[in-house]
Amino acid sequence: MEGVMEMANKEPRKESNRYSWAVGALSILTAGLGVVHILMRDVYQPGHPVRLLVTSLLVLSFASFVFFYTRTLSRLDEYQRQIHLFALAIGFPLSLVLAWAIGYFRAEGLLQGRDPRDLPLLLLVPYAIGFAAAWLKYR
């Protein structure tokens, strides 16, 4: 029991707030770059330097978001983990439904105008819904 309690004592660290800010900033940056990427597809041809730059920044931003998100999760206390678990419990099935629905509708000839590359960004929406539900439940 002592070992478990010592572990519980180490969970919240001061860096967690800093990482939370990084996660928030990177999620906004990633979403913004995603929108920019969608808008510029009709402006620049594939291989254009501007397009390559935005794509590289988007990938880098998304990868950084995942890195800091996992760092944040490892530093949450048990209550904060409960909130994130609740958010994932709602967000994960919603993501499955959304991904399958888009796939089936595309197979039926609908949603053909949408680019499959945008799906990962779209899947952030179910998690945001789950997080909002968790926030309402535990606030």
Added chain:
Amino acid sequence: MKNRLKVLRAEHNWTQEELAQRVGVSRQAINAIETGKYDPSLPLAIKLGRLFGKQVEEMFLADEDMEG
């Protein structure tokens, strides 16, 4: 589950933030426990009990115990 955390904390004149730092959790966690929105894990409950010099069952009461 009901608890006496808020009363015990007030007896020691600690803020939620101070108590949170003493047991190594966030202030939000202490607030959620006090308001009954979250039941702490056994290690955290024991840690709180030791901090206040109480047994866990003196601090936390199950709903059915309240009815009885």
